[in-house]
Amino acid sequence: MKVRFMLLAAALAGPMLAPPLAAQAVAGYTPEQCRTCAEWNVPRRPLRIYGNTYYVGTQGLTALLVTSSQGHVLIDGALPESAPQILENIRALGFRVQDVKLILNSHPHFDHAGGLAALQRASSAVVAASPASAPVLQRGASGPDDPQYGELLEFPAASRVRVIADGDTLRVGPLALTAHFTPGHSPGGTSWSWRSCQNGRCLEMVYADSQTPISAEGFRFTGNRTYPDALQDFARGFAVLERLRCDVLITPHPQGSRLWERVARRDLVDRNACRRYAATAREQLARRVAAERAR
Numbered sequence: 001m002k003v004r005f006m007l008l009a010a011a012l013a014g015p016m017l018a019p020p021l022a023a024q025a026v027a028g029y030t031p032e033q034c035r036t037c038a039e040w041n042v043p044r045r046p047l048r049i050y051g052n053t054y055y056v057g058t059q060g061l062t063a064l065l066v067t068s069s070q071g072h073v074l075i076d077g078a079l080p081e082s083a084p085q086i087l088e089n090i091r092a093l094g095f096r097v098q099d100v101k102l103i104l105n106s107h108p109h110f111d112h113a114g115g116l117a118a119l120q121r122a123s124s125a126v127v128a129a130s131p132a133s134a135p136v137l138q139r140g141a142s143g144p145d146d147p148q149y150g151e152l153l154e155f156p157a158a159s160r161v162r163v164i165a166d167g168d169t170l171r172v173g174p175l176a177l178t179a180h181f182t183p184g185h186s187p188g189g190t191s192w193s194w195r196s197c198q199n200g201r202c203l204e205m206v207y208a209d210s211q212t213p214i215s216a217e218g219f220r221f222t223g224n225r226t227y228p229d230a231l232q233d234f235a236r237g238f239a240v241l242e243r244l245r246c247d248v249l250i251t252p253h254p255q256g257s258r259l260w261e262r263v264a265r266r267d268l269v270d271r272n273a274c275r276r277y278a279a280t281a282r283e284q285l286a287r288r289v290a291a292e293r294a295r
Helices: 080-092 116-123 134-139 230-243 259-265 273-294
Strands: 004-006 047-050 053-055 064-066 072-075 100-104 126-129 161-163 169-172 175-181 190-198 201-207 248-250
Touching: 047 190, 047 201, 047 248, 072 169, 072 175, 080 116, 100 116, 100 169, 126 134, 134 161, 175 230, 190 230, 230 273, 248 273
Parallel strands: 004 169, 072 100, 100 126, 126 161, 201 248
Antiparallel strands: 047 053, 053 064, 064 072, 169 175, 175 190, 190 201
16 A cells, blocks of 8 residues: 655655755856756746646756646756746746645756755755655765766755655645656656646656666676666666556656657657657666676
C-alpha cells in the first residue's frame, strides 16, 4: 500500500533535512562553464499540455505546473538563470507564484535543479525529493556516486527539503502526484505520475526522468565501486516505466519525448510512449555496457 502525504500549506510537520550551512548564490553559468546552457535557456512561451498541466520551462529544459484552486505543484527548475523565466511563465498563465505549495524534482543536476532555490524563495513552497536526491539539493552539489560526478556544475542549494519514499503520493488540495524512483542516470532519479482532466476526459500524465547512461570520463557502469547498483537501478527503472499507465509522456529534456514535434502536430496522447522510452533507454545502456566490456 502506498504511503500518502498531505502537503498542504499548513501540514508541514515531519522530518526534514537540516538546512545547509551555506547556500550558494549563482546567477548563471558562463559559456566556458556550460556550452549548451544558452541553447537550453532559450525562452519558450508557456502552454497548456492537458487539463491542469502546463509547460512553464524553457525551450530546452522542462518545468511543469500542475494547478488547482487549493494550490499548485511545480516540477523541476531548469538552470539557475531559468528561474525568472519560469516565474514569468507562471504569471503569464494567470497563476500566482505564491500559490505554488510543493516543488518536485526529476534528478538533482544543475540543469534541472539549478533554479529550485530561487523558485522556492519566491513561492515559499516545500521541496520534496528522494533520499538520494535530497542531500544533493541541500548542498547544491552531487557526490561521487553520481555517474557525472566531476563534470556537473554546482547550483544554489534548496532548503526545507522533505524526504519521500518510493511510491509515496504527495497531495496539494485535490492534486495527487505519485513518486516512482527510477535511478541510474543519477542515484536519486524520480519519475512522477498524476491525472489531468479536460472536458470530462481524464488522462494519465507521466513525467519520466532521464534514463540515459551518460557519465564523466573514466566512469564505468560495470563494476563501479562508487555506484555499484547502477545497472540494477536502471533495470528497475525501465520496468517501472513499462508498467505505468501512461497517456502523455513528458521528459526533463523536451526532445527526449519529442514534445515540440507532438505539440506542433497536436498529438500528445500516446499510450505506448513510456514503453518505447524505456525500450530505447535499455538499448542505449546495452550498447554502453558492451563497449565497456570490450575495453
